[in-house]
Amino acid sequence: MQRTAVMTTTSTITTSAAPGRADYSQLIKNGESLILSDDSKIIYGADMREHTTFMIGGRADAYIEVSSPEGLIQAVSGARASGIPYFILGGGSNLLIDDKGIAGIVIKNRYKNITVLDPQNFDYLIPAISREELEKSVFLLIGSGTKLSEVVNFACDNALTGCEFLAGIPGTFGGAVYGNAGAYGKGVGDLVVMAKLIDAASAVCCVERDFFNFNYRASRLKTTKDLLLSAVIRLRRGEEKAVKSEVDKIITERHLKHPPEYIGCAGSYFKNVTPVTPNARRIAAGYFLELAGAKDMKYGCAEVYSKHANFIINPGGASCAEVLRLAAALKSKVLEKFGVMLEEEVLHVK
Ligand SMILES: Cc1cc2nc3c(=O)[nH]c(=O)nc-3n(C[C@H](O)[C@H](O)[C@H](O)COP(=O)(O)OP(=O)(O)OC[C@H]3O[C@@H](n4cnc5c(N)ncnc54)[C@H](O)[C@@H]3O)c2cc1C
Incomplete structure (x- = not known):
C-alpha cells in the first residue's frame, strides 16, 4: 500500500496540541496503516483556518483527504479501531473550529460522484408517487463529497429541475444532508430517496429517506454516529432555460447579501x-x-x-x-x- 505524507508548510511545522487538550499525533502515527488508503494523504498539525470558510481555528493533530468510498470507509473504521477521535469534514462551510484546534484526525471527504440511475429501479415508489410522476423523474446517485454547486451545475446542464434552491449554498452533499441545508422553505432532505451510510460498526448499510427524520436544519445524522457515503436524489425533467434562469436569479440574490x-x-x-x-x-x-x-x-x-x-x-x-x-x-x-x-x-x- 502506498502512503503519502504531504510536505506542505503546515506539515513541516512541528506542532503540539494546544494546552488543555489531548494530542493524538503519536497514536495516529502508530495507526497510519489502518487509516490511510491508497488515495489518502496525511498532514500533521494542519491549520484548520485553511479548511473552513470562517477561516478560524487551531490545528488538527492530523488531517487526511479521501476521494473514494473505500478511502472514507477505511479512514473511519481505522480511526475507530485505533481509538482515535475523528471529525468528518465536508466543505467546512458551517463550522466554527475552536482556537485549540481539533484533537485527533480530520477526515476531509472528497468522494465525488454524480451518476444517472436506471429509473426502473425505483418502480417501488409507486403508489407513493404516481406512474406519471415517476416517468418524469430522474434519479441521481450523489457521492457525499460532491459539492452542492456541482449537483446544481449538473442539473442545469441536463435540464433537471428540483434542486435550484441549493444554488449558491457552499459545501458538500454530506454536510448538507447532515444539517438538512436549504433555502426558500426547502431542504436537501426533500430530494433524498435513499442513501448509503457507514454505520456505527463501520459497515455500509442502505436506508430509505424516512430514516433521516429530516426537519428544519436537522437530520438523524446529528444524533447518531452514522456517516453519509452516498445518496440517491430524485429530480424531474425540466426546461433548460427555466432551470438556468432560476439558478442565476438565486445566485445574483445571494451575491447581493453574502460577503x-x-x-x-x-x-x-x-x-x-x-x-x-x-x-x-x-x-x-x-x-x-x-x-x-x-x-x-x-x-x-x-x-x-x-x-x-x-x-x-x-x-x-x-x-x-x-x-x-x-x-x-x-x-x-x-x-x-x-x-x-x-x-x-x-x-x-x-
Ligand atoms: C456564504 C454562506 C452561505 C450559506 N447559505 C446557506 C443556506 O442558504 N442554507 C443553509 O442551510 N446553509 C447555508 N450555509 C451553511 C453551509 O453551507 C451548509 O450548512 C452546508 O450544507 C454545510 O456543508 P459542508 O459540506 O460545508 O459541511 P461542514 O461544514 O464541513 O460540516 C458540517 C457538519 O456536517 C458533518 N458532515 C459532513 N459530511 C458528512 C458526511 N458525509 N456524513 C455525516 N456527516 C457529515 C460534519 O461532520 C459537520 O458536523 C451557508 C454558508 C456560507 C459560508
Whole structure:
C-alpha cells in the first residue's frame, strides 16, 4: 500500500496540541496503516483556518483527504479501531473550529460522484408517487463529497429541475444532508430517496429517506454516529432555460447579501425562530437581530456583516473566542428586547 505524507508548510511545522487538550499525533502515527488508503494523504498539525470558510481555528493533530468510498470507509473504521477521535469534514462551510484546534484526525471527504440511475429501479415508489410522476423523474446517485454547486451545475446542464434552491449554498452533499441545508422553505432532505451510510460498526448499510427524520436544519445524522457515503436524489425533467434562469436569479440574490469569499463566514449564525402559532412560517433570526442593533456590533476582529444581521464575519484575524463573545452578546440583545432565545446554526467544533 502506498502512503503519502504531504510536505506542505503546515506539515513541516512541528506542532503540539494546544494546552488543555489531548494530542493524538503519536497514536495516529502508530495507526497510519489502518487509516490511510491508497488515495489518502496525511498532514500533521494542519491549520484548520485553511479548511473552513470562517477561516478560524487551531490545528488538527492530523488531517487526511479521501476521494473514494473505500478511502472514507477505511479512514473511519481505522480511526475507530485505533481509538482515535475523528471529525468528518465536508466543505467546512458551517463550522466554527475552536482556537485549540481539533484533537485527533480530520477526515476531509472528497468522494465525488454524480451518476444517472436506471429509473426502473425505483418502480417501488409507486403508489407513493404516481406512474406519471415517476416517468418524469430522474434519479441521481450523489457521492457525499460532491459539492452542492456541482449537483446544481449538473442539473442545469441536463435540464433537471428540483434542486435550484441549493444554488449558491457552499459545501458538500454530506454536510448538507447532515444539517438538512436549504433555502426558500426547502431542504436537501426533500430530494433524498435513499442513501448509503457507514454505520456505527463501520459497515455500509442502505436506508430509505424516512430514516433521516429530516426537519428544519436537522437530520438523524446529528444524533447518531452514522456517516453519509452516498445518496440517491430524485429530480424531474425540466426546461433548460427555466432551470438556468432560476439558478442565476438565486445566485445574483445571494451575491447581493453574502460577503465575498475572501471574508470569513459560515453562513447564517443562528437558526430562524420557531413561531408560536402552529404551521406558521419561521421568523428570520436576522429580523430580530437587525432590530436589536446587531449590525453595529463587533468584538475584536469578529463583526456582524453590514448587509446581513445574521452573518458573523471574519474580515481577518478573528479568533473563535471573539466570535463566541460576539454571538453571546447578540443572543443577549435579542433575548432582552424580544424574549426570544436564538439557537446557533453554525457548529462549534472543539
Ligand atoms: C456564504 C454562506 C452561505 C450559506 N447559505 C446557506 C443556506 O442558504 N442554507 C443553509 O442551510 N446553509 C447555508 N450555509 C451553511 C453551509 O453551507 C451548509 O450548512 C452546508 O450544507 C454545510 O456543508 P459542508 O459540506 O460545508 O459541511 P461542514 O461544514 O464541513 O460540516 C458540517 C457538519 O456536517 C458533518 N458532515 C459532513 N459530511 C458528512 C458526511 N458525509 N456524513 C455525516 N456527516 C457529515 C460534519 O461532520 C459537520 O458536523 C451557508 C454558508 C456560507 C459560508
